[in-house]
Amino acid sequence: MTLLQTLISGLLLGGIYSLISMGLNLILGVVRIINFAHGELLMIAMYISFLFYSTMGLDPYVSAILVIACLFLLGIITQRFLIQPILDTPASTKIFATLGLSIALQNLALMTLSADHFSVRTSYQSDVINIGELAISIPRLIAFIVAISVAVLLYLFLKKTMTGKAIRAVAMQRQAAYLMGVNVKKIYLLAFGIGSALVGLAGAMLMPIYSVYPTLGTTFVLIAFVVVVLGGMGSMFGAFFGGLIIGLVEALSGVLLDTGLKEAVYFAIFILVLLFRPSGIFSLGKGAEEVGLK
Amino acid sequence: MKKFLMFLMAAMLIVLTACGGKEAGGGDSDTLEIGALFPLSGDLALLGEESFRGAELAVEEINKNGGIDGKKVKLVKGDATDADAAQAEANRLVNQENIKAIVGSFSSSISFAASEVAERNSVLYWELGAVSDSITDRKYKYVLRTNPPASYFSKVHVDFINDVVAEKLGKNVKDIKVAITHEDSSYGTTIAEEAKKLAEKEGINVVSVQGYSAGTNDLSSVVLNLKKAAPDVLIAVSYMNDAILLTRQSAELGFKVPVFLGSGGGHTMADFQEAVGDKADGIFDVDFPQYSINREFTPGMDEFLKMYKDKYSKDPRSGHSLSNYMGMKVVLDVLAEVGEVDPDKLKDAALKYKAEAGKTSTGWGVEFNPENGQNTKSEPYVHQWINGELITVWPKKVSLEEPQISNK
Numbered sequence: 162m163t164l165l166q167t168l169i170s171g172l173l174l175g176g177i178y179s180l181i182s183m184g185l186n187l188i189l190g191v192v193r194i195i196n197f198a199h200g201e202l203l204m205i206a207m208y209i210s211f212l213f214y215s216t217m218g219l220d221p222y223v224s225a226i227l228v229i230a231c232l233f234l235l236g237i238i239t240q241r242f243l244i245q246p247i248l249d250t251p252a253s254t255k256i257f258a259t260l261g262l263s264i265a266l267q268n269l270a271l272m273t274l275s276a277d278h279f280s281v282r283t284s285y286q287s288d289v290i291n292i293g294e295l296a297i298s299i300p301r302l303i304a305f306i307v308a309i310s311v312a313v314l315l316y317l318f319l320k321k322t323m324t325g326k327a328i329r330a331v332a333m334q335r336q337a338a339y340l341m342g343v344n345v346k347k348i349y350l351l352a353f354g355i356g357s358a359l360v361g362l363a364g365a366m367l368m369p370i371y372s373v374y375p376t377l378g379t380t381f382v383l384i385a386f387v388v389v390v391l392g393g394m395g396s397m398f399g400a401f402f403g404g405l406i407i408g409l410v411e412a413l414s415g416v417l418l419d420t421g422l423k424e425a426v427y428f429a430i431f432i433l434v435l436l437f438r439p440s441g442i443f444s445l446g447k448g449a450e451e452v453g454l455k
Numbered sequence: 456m457k458k459f460l461m462f463l464m465a466a467m468l469i470v471l472t473a474c475g476g477k478e479a480g481g482g483d484s485d486t487l488e489i490g491a492l493f494p495l496s497g498d499l500a501l502l503g504e505e506s507f508r509g510a511e512l513a514v515e516e517i518n519k520n521g522g523i524d525g526k527k528v529k530l531v532k533g534d535a536t537d538a539d540a541a542q543a544e545a546n547r548l549v550n551q552e553n554i555k556a557i558v559g560s561f562s563s564s565i566s567f568a569a570s571e572v573a574e575r576n577s578v579l580y581w582e583l584g585a586v587s588d589s590i591t592d593r594k595y596k597y598v599l600r601t602n603p604p605a606s607y608f609s610k611v612h613v614d615f616i617n618d619v620v621a622e623k624l625g626k627n628v629k630d631i632k633v634a635i636t637h638e639d640s641s642y643g644t645t646i647a648e649e650a651k652k653l654a655e656k657e658g659i660n661v662v663s664v665q666g667y668s669a670g671t672n673d674l675s676s677v678v679l680n681l682k683k684a685a686p687d688v689l690i691a692v693s694y695m696n697d698a699i700l701l702t703r704q705s706a707e708l709g710f711k712v713p714v715f716l717g718s719g720g721g722h723t724m725a726d727f728q729e730a731v732g733d734k735a736d737g738i739f740d741v742d743f744p745q746y747s748i749n750r751e752f753t754p755g756m757d758e759f760l761k762m763y764k765d766k767y768s769k770d771p772r773s774g775h776s777l778s779n780y781m782g783m784k785v786v787l788d789v790l791a792e793v794g795e796v797d798p799d800k801l802k803d804a805a806l807k808y809k810a811e812a813g814k815t816s817t818g819w820g821v822e823f824n825p826e827n828g829q830n831t832k833s834e835p836y837v838h839q840w841i842n843g844e845l846i847t848v849w850p851k852k853v854s855l856e857e858p859q860i861s862n863k
Contacts, residue, residue, distance in 0.1 A: 163682075163683055167676060275504075277501065277726055278699070279729075282730075286703075287734070291709075301707075372695075372726070374696070376498045380672055408673075411673060412673065412676050415675070415680075416676045416680060420666060420674075421639050421666040423676070
């Protein structure tokens with residue numbers, strides 16, 4: 162029974178990781194930016210969600226659409242004024258820029274909002290669905306379902322719509338796409354915007370589960386990177402299943418081995434993946450760590 | 456254009472060095488400078504800042520009353536986010552700011568690293584809040600600590616189980632099953648290990664010990680392991696994030712324990728109660744003195760609370776500020792006796808300094824062990840969340856209410 166419950170808890174946790182990682186993956190796949198400030202975008206999304214809750218009494222699920230809009234805008238601003246000017250610089254410059262942004266945002270939050278932990282309190286927050294002895298937390302289940310929906314919708318968007326195809330074209334070959342008449346700058350803006358909007362959605366879904374504080378992002382961003390590399394950079398379903406795998410590994414190693422070793426186990430897996438399948442489990446295969454989005 | 460830039464940079468360099476120069480000349484005749492090393496940003500900022508506020512208030516108070524022999528006391532801040540930063544900041548305070556005594560530091564790992572630097576440079580390191588025993592166990596010449604260390608916490612855990620829990624549960628102490636869960640930095644590990652050792656010495660059955668990293672996003676495996684062990688008493692050592700997660704996920708996964716004993720950190724904080732609501736009720740918390748306490752035993756607490764509210768326009772987040780305030784007042788008392796910031800003289804005066812229990816704002820007495828610099832008259836108390844308020848319930852001399860334990 163414990164094992165089954167562990168599997169459920171792990172899957173639900175994995176859903177949260179997937180949700181957070183998909184935006185990072187999109188940005189990484191299209192704009193080719195390793196966005197170290199991804200965790201801070203999550204933190205900001207949760208603060209915004211909390212703000213709507215505390216000032217207007219809006220439930221996090223209701224205000225989700227507003228949070229998504231805010232983060233979409235924030236993403237576009239970041240892309241336009243921070244990333245776009247340094248797109249043609251070496252990778253190290255981009256790393257410093259996003260890392261710098263991450264530290265700046267953390268400290269800005271610390272200065273303006275203090276180090277307090279803010280939480281929302283809702284009636285359904287600790288509700289569970291009980292099946293026999295098994296318990297499924299409702300907010301976590303919702304986050305899980307949202308993660309699946311996002312993965313599917315994003316896949317359809319990228320595969321079926323003209324804009325989606327343009328995004329994929331830019332991801333595959335920036336120059337060629339440009340020559341074919343795709344407005345590359347606009348696509349970058351859009352990709353960063355959507356990537357951030359997805360974090361916004363994640364933040365709204367996490368608000369009933371976690372409390373928000375300035376360094377919240379750091380606990381998630383590392384895992385998001387592991388998930389993205391594990392699943393295969395640029396692969397949306399890769400990020401989704403990568404998240405689930407990490408969630409399961411974390412929960413199972415906690416119960417079967419030792420709760421203190423959870424992190425060690427999934428980082429060990431991470432290193433093994435880098436050694437033996439550097440393009441990720443769900444990638445197209447050799448060389449896919451460099452190109453594409455699918 | 457290039458020339459202009461060069462000129463600009465040169466100008467900035469001059470301005471910067473000029474600023475540096477002003478600092479380096481510190482410690483003149485009209486101020487007494489003391490280093491204050493706390494985590495003011497980063498992961499530990501919440502309680503680090505809270506701790507610093509206590510020290511800051513004590514200094515402001517003495518300056519308002521004319522300082523020491525007409526000299527103002529000044530805290531020179533260092534932001535020590537982790538052990539590495541602590542070392543760097545301690546070095547900066549000692550070598551660049553020419554500081555001779557440092558107070559700190561909330562976090563054990565920070566204290567451990569920074570006191571190392573202080574000892575090497577014969578600078579006094581006066582700990583006001585970090586609890587790891589190893590800080591004083593090294594028997595350094597220049598380390599003092601006013602607050603109780605982890606082993607005192609563990610002792611209170613076990614004494615409380617012996618004196619109160621066993622009777623309320625209607626069980627023999629030897630039949631009580633205790634589980635321990637702790638975050639696995641130096642703070643959590645020391646308290647947990649010490650509690651296990653003491654409990655086993657008393658013949659109490661320790662059925663499970665679950666460590667985890669405080670930065671974790673998920674404690675479901677910890678909760679499930681605890682559920683399997685089905686303890687009567689759970690001793691938890693947590694920071695904030697993990698304390699909230701533990702309570703929420705315990706409720707989600709249907710894990711209940713008759714007696715939940717927290718150990719300060721997250722379980723003390725108003726934010727914790729905000730986050731989990733009435734699920735906090737009934738939780739015990741062994742920690743530094745808090746504010747719903749028998750104030751006859753803690754003279755000066757009311758004044759402290761007033762000063763705090765005046766300056767920060769809200770109530771303290773936890774008792775950390777109070778303990779640091781009380782400790783800083785001892786530092787200032789000793790400093791007033793010596794009249795200058797001289798590590799050796801301060802240490803000697805501190806060893807002679809005595810205060811009785813029930814005469815300070817925390818209720819602690821003061822008497823330093825000359826061997827290792829630990830204040831032997833400090834003690835943590837047991838508090839309980841009752842109707843959303845953290846009330847001191849044990850020992851009797853400081854308690855406002857009886858500990859409430861339901862047998863079910």
